[in-house]
Amino acid sequence: MRMEENRVSFEPKLLGFLCNWCSYAGADLAGVSRIQYPPNMRVIRVMCSGRVDPEFVIQALELGIDGVYVMGCHIGDCHYLDGNYEAIRKFDMTKKFLSFVGLDNRIRLDWVSASEGVRFGEVVSKFVEDIKALGPSPLSGDTPDQELLEKVKAIREAVSSNRMRALVGRQRKITEEENVYGEKVPEEEFDVLMDQAIKEEYDRHRILLALEKDSKSVKDLGIELNLDPSIVLEHTLTLKSRSQVDFQKIIGNTPIFMRI
């Protein structure tokens, strides 16, 4: 019941990352034009939508923001030529990560040009509306969902890992232009690789976080993280080879792993 009430009176807190040259100007134009839209979104100006590190987006959610809006110039209009292309790749990756925890619908990427003051008002209103319909983020308020928070933390660490940065950073070059061999890797092929890496790094960082609290066996990790123990074992060993976890002791027939 309380939930219901909440939703009605709920005023979401939103964060917008706006590119300096188009979207921010678009927002200004909305102002100059006195276009009215809900006051829920706080804006951070960035030079380009490509600057929006997935880590920013995840961190915002982690801190209890109900929705994150990334806005840039329309495709082809980027002040830096292709910054917004980069933004797409990063955003896609972020969204994929967030789909594991059901928060993917709380972020949005859109293009708003400097002349689209009206449209700016429209899309922001729509976003506020949509987020309102979703209700408050489980991570907001005084008692955020701890389990979910853990998962989002894992995502934040995963998106900022070297591996994810390398993949997302080179994605366009490899799939759209040519790689170091002068070949083009088909999008589908790359997507398979990317999806696999996303899943792996997400699981691995969850394992790391779980082990940070206390040492555990593979089986316990499997139960805690709802993962097949054989996959947990595989990840744990990879993390061991990265010197991030190590064997601690053996209890009965079960080895216990610890975080280094």
Add this chain to the structure above:
Amino acid sequence: MEKVGAVMVIGAGIGGSQASLDLADSGYKVYLIESSTSIGGVMAQLDKTFPTNDCAMCIVSPKLVETGRHQNIDLSINCKILDVSGEAGNFNIKVLKKTLYINPEKCTGCGVCGQECPVEAIDIFNEGLAKYAATSVKYPQAVPLVYAINKDYCIGCGICQGVCKAKAVEYDREDEEVDINVGAIILAPGFDEYIPPEANLYGYGKYKNVVTSIEFERILSASGPYAGRVLRPSDGDIPEKLAFLQCIGSRDYTGNGQPYCSSVCCMYTAKEAVIAHEHMHQIKPTIFSMDVRAYGKDFDKYIIRAQEEYGVQYIRSRISSIKEVPETKDLRIKYETEDGKVMEEDFNMVVLAVGLNPPNDNVFLAEKFGIELNEFGFAKTDKFNPVQTSRSGIYACGAFSSPKDIPDTVTQASAAAGCVNQLLYEKRGTLITEKTLPPEIYVNGQPPRIGVFICHCGINIGGYVDVPDVTKYATTLPNVVMADRNLYTCSADTQTIIKDKVKEFHLNRVIVASCTPRTHEPLFQETIREAGLNRYLFQMANIRDQCSWVHMNEPEKATEKAKDLVRMAVNKAREIEPIERIKLPVTPKALVVGGGISGMVAALNFASQEFETFLVEKQEELGGFARHIYHTLEGGDVQEFLTDLIKKVQSNKFIHAYTDAEIENIDGYIGNFKSSVIHGKKKERTEFEHGVVIVATGAKEYHPKEYLYGNNGNVILQSEFEEMLNNDKATNKKSVVMIQCVGSRNDEHPYCSKMCCAEAIKNALLAKEKNPDLEITVLFRDIRTYGFKEKYYREAREKGVIFLQYDEDNPPEVIPEDSRLRIEVSTPRKEKIYINSDLLVLSAGIYANREENEDLAKMLKVPLNDDNFFLEAHVKLRPVDFATEGVFVAGLAHCPKTIEDSIAQANAAVSRACTILSKDEIEAEGKTAMVIPERCTGCGMCVENCAYSAIELIDDRRFGRVAQINQALCKGCGACSGNCRCAAIDVLGFSGEQIFAMITGRC
């Protein structure tokens, strides 16, 4: 066509490496071609080896390093054969060297590229149990230590090029085609293991906790994905109940696997079981097997130890299928016990002992090289010479010709090299190059002028150790006249810098502080030698592998440690002095003791290379053990072969054969032996000099005391039965019983005589052929028809030969009844069976000639094993060598074996001997022990402690009885020096003074 003094070896596993080293050491140019990106093959994947439980990596890696940097070996990795033409003596081979995308000259093997690569791929070396980057090296100790990009996985992101400080990543490197001209080819491509197909009965691939034996090998390995902890893949628990199923894909007539026996699985399974228990004591292994085929030297003892000491349980039952218990992921196995009960038992993990298949590209190789394959897809070889393929000038060794273990592979590799020697001996030394070096600068007595070069190794050292600070510190140390730092000290341009600095600063000692001397010392030694300094005026401080890499989180302390290590190296460098490697002349003649098949083959091989050979046989006739064998199981005519061999030996002008002869004395050492022989009816005495000795003294057949042998005319030996059959004297018999393992595998002779199973089956088949109605019953403990011999075992069963297992503890009883015999057998199921028979044939074991061997062993200072067979230097990797250099073993003197194996070993011994005889002089190891005679009291402790018989007590004119080191034999281990109370022995290169200097002066 003119012969060419070069050889190509295909496959750089342990076999290929051994053949290459043998040939390169005998004066041939060797092109070693490997299809993967590093050498070592399957052996590098193994954790331990049977029957000694040696660490595989420990024993194989020195050999690989040697192969990798041998001056006469041209090693090419990642290669493919395109075309072969020509004939024996002169082949042309077109080889495709596939690009690694990394410049091997520049790659330092630091591994940063692999760490940063965002792509994860399946790690083939770890059998898919771990993940690996697209930029990788097969294993950390790989030779050559060069990373390679796996183009199949690489997405071409370019990250690795960005992080490589050595600028070794070159994406535009292209494949290269080369033409190579050689005189002979050795094929050593190894094998591929049997992988159970999809939807197999054992649930492999479906059930997580069912793994193959080679996967399990990686699980066991301390450097494997589980760091040596035995865990099961489903949940990382330790599998307390561990089951091994034997004969997976072997001895299989269903069409899924192969009909032959894979020869090695029984032993490696026992080893894996033992090691698993050793790693984790809670593990209780159970092995399900048909026969336990522990036929090799000391194998049976190993099986007994596995059961008694390690609690490995053997169940004689072939498992047909496995079911997973879904809740626990345990595996349910249904089996029949020996007494006929059907049991169902759950195991935590199951290891499938998969068989050895021919290499996957066998047909390709056969076509390219124009050789024939046998019915099983392995290289077809000569009936008597197991390394000779169907095409002259092309030899095969190792598992390519039949499944075999490491020592047999190494033996065959040397044997193949031995055959190449016969073909190409005239061209020895024609294609190898010798570097011209400047004369050595005389530095004795001069004050040390030390130059220190400190390596950043990209960021590998520089990222954690404050290299400028260490460099500054080095300059403050006494006698250091210059210290410099380099991005990569091992790069080609730094070598030039080092040489320049030596000249500029008149350096007489050089120190490099970088990675490990195990891989890089030879490179820097070569550099300073080129600059005119003696090789030994060099020291290394290991500040990467043993400092920066292991203290990444404590940069300050790592820097402190690096300083200490540099200072210790400087302290030692101050004390080092040039070492002269002494050279010894070689008498290019050979002594072969024993005139059986092994001895004669060896002698003929030597003679065909124009080495004068002395062949000494104690009997009046040549021929040895084989004189009583008519055929081999495979149908080879032994008598014909033997007669031919004897004729050739007797007519060869390079062979002096002494029969009815006895060795009176052997004196001397490698290259320089002097012996005397008493021979002939008149007991003449002949003395001669020679450079090597081959021991081929053979063995004898056991004369049983059991089963009424000698008391009842109807009880005969297998050899007597063979004679009867070949002279058609057994036609009147209706029923024959054979008893196996007579005098073998018992308490006094706890080994398998290896040949008896084959002999029994051979005779049974022949008897059946002569008289199909003859009833033949073979009473056995295990039928050990390993390898392709399995075929004949099956044939015998098909022809109606009855095989009946008897219980070891209840041997059959023989009761004479009139002119016949009544034989009582208790089977393992405790049933009693009675057989009436005309003839009882005993498969008697093979025994060593104890006294004879002891005498010879004493003369040659070589050891015997517990069963009085000669004990080789190393069971795995030096199967024909003795620890005493210049002495080799072949044939039955080593352990029971077949004729083919004896011939291979004889040729192998010759090949090993040729590494000595082919040279005018041999260079002894420089870092040897050295006696200070005025201190020595001649107590003889060092003599006892020396594993190489390199020390003897002599009567010195001045000092009385003192120890003397034979530098030709000394390996420089220092066991003598470590025990000497008087400090009368020191070790060059690791002298007391040098180590003293490292210990003292800490601050």
Add this chain to the structure above:
Amino acid sequence: MVMIMGIEAENKEIENSMRETARKLLKEKEVDVIIGYTKGTVPLSSAPIMITKEEDVDKLIWNNLCYVNLAKYLVPKIPQLIDPEKGDLKVGIVSKGCVGRALIHLSVEKQIDLENIKMIGIPCNGIINRKRIEKEIGEKEILEFFTSENDIIVKGKGFEQKFSYDEYINELCKVCKVKAPPTLAELAETCVGECKEISSVDDDFEDLIEFESKSSEEKWEYIKDSLETCTKCYACREACPMCYCNLCFVDQNKPIWFGKTTDLSDIIVFHLVRSMHLAGRCVACGACSSVCPVGIDLNLITRKLEKIVKERFNFTSGIDPKKTPPMMDFRMDDAEEFMLEED
């Protein structure tokens, strides 16, 4: 018939039969020279003597002060024992158990050839712990010493003191199991006089239990206290039949492994390394302690050495010439419980 002979009578009998044997050896030219004990120049001592003539035989004595291990005079070889023409002289040597052991072990270490040696075996009845008696007498000068029945009597100006023989013999002699030279069949030729055929020695080393149960610190304190007075005179080394190195490790330079000072660290290290060198070789004769001018008792270390090799390698030095000493040998399955292992 006296049922129990006093120590005095025992000595006399030993002495007589020893002289008899010696005389016979010289007479029949079985040996060229006999090494034995004679009266010392000061009380509470004895001296070695070499005799070559029959008439000198009566100079040989046996009492409980014959603490020197005569085997010492064979290594390194001294000129008196070499004839420039004949080479090695045939030597008869008065052998209590530990001298016999020393000879056998020296032959294993190829220092002497037993073919040239006749052991004149005597059933040793124990050596007096003269250092202990001296300590108890204190500053007073001892002028006379003799045994009577089972007592040791020490006389001086204005005093006479009695010591119980059983109590005041060397600790090593109290636990000695090889009173007479050990002779296995192959040594029958070598041994004349009283010898004992044994092939192995059983010992429970109960005398070490107390010390071994001490803590590391207690042991250190004890060792420190007992060695502190060492002046590094090397008398122990000079008396030891097994210390026959041409150049002892403490005297070596290049490098100078261990200091020559009397700083405690140098003292401890000298004794530590020397014991290391004696492992499996020490024959427990106690000569080192008997000759120490400052009265350091090294017997505990001697016993420990015997214990180590007995327990680890089932070896007792100088018993069986065919058995390889532990440091010259090794086995795959030697105990290695002391190795560092993973938890």
Add this chain to the structure above:
Amino acid sequence: MTLQTKQEEKINEEWEPKIIAFLCNWCSYAGADLAGVSRIQYPPTIRVVRVPCSGRVNPYFIIKSLMDGWDGVVVSGCHPGDCHYLTGNLVARRRFAILKELLEFFGIEPGRVNFMWASAAEGERFATLIKKATKIVKNLGPNKKFEKKW
């Protein structure tokens, strides 16, 4: 707990022993290299002296190290049976057994000198045992028994 003992404890906690490690060239030195290649971290307490074989390690080296103020000594060789020189480690093992017992008998803390086996494939074991040896020596505190008085 008095202030002083607390302080002492703190010093002890921060104090890092210096340990000299004699590693045989073929197994243990290679194992130590492998630990490096695998980036297995262990305390920076050891200084390595490479020797051809554990059989080369004369007791002098060990005793001299203790005299010279090293807080601990580690000697590591190939496992029995793995020796590159066939039996050097077996010869060494007897020697070390005796030395270890004698040190103990002389009242020198047994943990000062540690013998171990580590193969070329056992990088992890090498690191683990070095960690263990460091802990043992650290607990013993600085090596003072051999300090020169003058």
